[in-house]
Amino acid sequence: MNAPQEKSPIIWDLPLRFFHWSMVAVVFTAAVTGYFFEEWWLDVHVYAGYALTCLLIFRLIWGFLGSYYSRFHTFPLSRNGVVTHLKNLLKGKSEQHAGHNPVGAWMIVGLLATLCLLVVSGFIVWGGQENKGPLASLIGYQFGEWGEEIHETLAGILMFAISIHLLGVLVETFIFKHPIVQAMITGRKEGVSATGKPVSIWHSLAGMLILIGVGAAFSYWITTKQQPPMAMSSNETYQQECGDCHPAYHPSLRSQNDWQQIMNNLSDHYGEDASLDATTYQEITAFLNSQNANTFDTEVAHKVGRHDTPNQRMTQTRYWQKKHDELTETDYSHPDIGSKVNCNACHKDADSGRFDDDQIKLPKGVHS
Ligand code: HEC
Ligand code: HEC
Structure with a gap:
């Protein structure tokens, strides 16, 4: 050396x-x-x-x-x-x-x-x-x-x-x-x-x-150059009429056909009567159609909204189940959640239809 x-x-x-x-x-x-x-x-x-x-x-x-x-x-x-x-x-x-x-x-x-x-x-x-x-x-x-x-x-x-x-x-x-x-x-x-x-x-x-x-x-x-606010308008009438029993789901969560089915059967809506008068019905149907999953380009629209099986529940799609497989029935029965279809309890941006990862906030006491 x-x-x-x-x-x-x-x-x-x-x-x-x-x-x-x-x-x-x-x-x-x-x-x-x-x-x-x-x-x-x-x-x-x-x-x-x-x-x-x-x-x-x-x-x-x-x-x-x-x-x-x-x-x-x-x-x-x-x-x-x-x-x-x-x-x-x-x-x-x-x-x-x-x-x-x-x-x-x-x-x-x-x-x-x-x-x-x-x-x-x-x-x-x-x-x-x-x-x-x-x-x-x-x-x-x-x-x-x-x-x-x-x-x-x-x-x-x-x-x-x-x-x-x-x-x-x-x-x-x-x-x-x-x-x-x-x-x-x-x-x-x-x-x-x-x-x-x-x-x-x-x-x-x-x-x-x-x-x-x-x-x-x-x-x-x-x-x-942050993300543009996506054109996700909300509709007062929709929020009022369809947001009573569960969150007013963002239209991009279902396909055009699924919304049609749901709106055609409001008198027997998952065991409830959710009938609307004609004007309200028109307004809501138009709103849902204008922003359904087929018109939206988000992950949730592609993976949950546009699933193949007609009338399949959102929570029955393979994508949804895979994303939520770490949550248990006990988690859903938490007083701040109540049910797995209460998306808004954990997704702070559910109303906008974005479902961003950084907007997932589990209520206290739910582990995941
Ligand atoms: C009287 C209460 C009530 C009203 C009003 C109501 N719903 Fe529902 N809806 C239900 C119930 C109950 C379910 C089944 C939820 C469950 O399984 O926990 C349901 C389920 C749904 C689902 C299916 C969610 C899934 O898992 O795929 C959609 C979509 C939906 N409602 C849309 C609407 C729309 C659109 C309106 C307004 C026109 C509306 N609902 C008004 C009670 C209601
Ligand atoms: C109890 C809380 C809870 C409820 C209720 C819930 N989610 Fe989630 N969701 C989560 C968690 C936690 C994740 C993240 C899973 C992971 O990344 O491993 C998630 C992930 C997702 C994702 C994937 C996001 C991404 O970009 O990867 C979508 C989409 C989604 N949820 C949609 C829904 C919809 C639609 C509903 C209502 C029908 C719903 N969730 C109800 C907790 C919840």
Whole structure:
């Protein structure tokens, strides 16, 4: 081993190291909330995605403006380099490179590309399925569902790529004794000769400012571009006449045919007489038809409202039962709930028809 040199060069500038370790934290958070947590944690997952977006935008900028080894054009991506490196690995050798080694460089390109696609598909799911975020008004539910398949596939690819990356780090560290983790912390690599201008503190400072600027601009954009209020008007008459015995269900919870059936049989409405006079009947029927499940593009309209079996109760749809399988009869008999059809007791936004995850608030004493 060489004696430690007087001054080993800074290879990884401060913004790049900050980027790297923030990325580790953010991707970890996104992966854990994405794979293991209930859907109500979706907000945390999405905030991680927002942070990831900023970090990636910064990295792309820094790939052109950063110090020598942060810039993409210095990545050793040539085929010869990769072949030589792989051959050496097979022979049990790995040369210490000042920046990335050729295989590592491709790894980084792959990781960054996967992460960019993950973020884009994430915005598609968020906008299409949940009607939230900057794409909410642009993307339909079906497109969001398709985006989810892609998002999940990419997440799998990312997990695989991260495993390979970590394996590479372990091999470099323990077999070839290159302290590359330490280099990503201190920025310095001992015993290599660096190319390019030495990293100046001003350059690093500028990088950190760019990162903060990206974060600020993105936060501003995302808060001014919140979800549009969906056109879910309410109707006084409907609320009054149909909200007595149970909440006045949002029209998007049933299909046009189902509403027709219900309105045709009001005199024998689940064992009750809910008959209306002709004018009221007209008004309510028109209201229900204007906003039924077939005209609405929310998750609940697709999954509960548009179910195939005519006249099936909302609570009998497979989707509903799957979403509520952790609740018991005892939970429903809680004084603040009374019945499972009292959606409003747990869904604070039931009247708007949104049924957002972050609007689920269980009354005290109900565990789930
Ligand atoms: C006199 C009381 C009463 C009135 C008024 C009433 N309902 Fe109902 N409704 C019921 C009962 C009881 C049920 C069955 C609820 C249950 O199973 O707990 C029901 C169920 C429903 C369901 C089915 C929910 C499901 O699980 O799929 C819909 C939809 C519905 N009512 C719509 C209406 C509409 C529209 C009106 C106004 C025209 C109305 N109701 C007025 C008593 C009423
Ligand atoms: C006792 C409380 C309670 C009642 C009553 C209730 N829900 Fe829920 N609902 C929940 C909980 C808790 C979840 C979250 C389940 C999860 O994410 O694991 C949920 C999830 C949902 C979801 C999925 C939301 C999403 O975006 O993933 C929909 C849709 C929904 N409920 C619709 C309804 C409808 C319609 C009714 C009335 C017929 C209803 N719920 C009644 C507690 C309730």
